[in-house]
Amino acid sequence: PVGRDPSSAPVTTTVINIQTETPVRDHIVWSLFNTIFLNWCCLGFMAFAYSVKSRDRKMVGDVIGAQTYASTAKCLNICALVLVGIAVLIMLRVQVWGALGDSVG
Known part of the structure; x- marks a missing residue:
């Protein structure tokens, strides 16, 4: 009513709990690529x-x-990538040495 103090009015609050789902990356596409190639x-x-x-x-x-x-899948994918990279570098190195050896001799 008139003359009533506005601070004495009941306060209503609404609480909304939003659960944030932690996104877990399963690396399945990267694993499939590594499996095939x-x-x-x-x-x-x-x-x-x-x-x-x-x-x-x-x-x-x-x-x-x-x-x-x-995490385990990610580590295995990284290991596969590194090992294949090292193998490719070794094969390229052998090919270059072979080509240089043929042209020099």
Whole structure:
């Protein structure tokens, strides 16, 4: 009513809890690429298997398990990439030395 203090009015608050889902990258595309093209010592296939396990854990809701499998898949993918890179560099080096040896001799 008139003359009532506005600070004495009841205060209503609404609280909205928004759960932020931690995105877990399962690296499945990178693992599939490594399986098809860079499958050094089956590291690409093992990375693909861990990526699938990570995706399964994510679907179940086990974020910690999904992150663990995804981390393992990432490490295996990096190892496969590095080993194939080293092998390619060694093969190029041997080819260059072979070509230089043929032209010099």
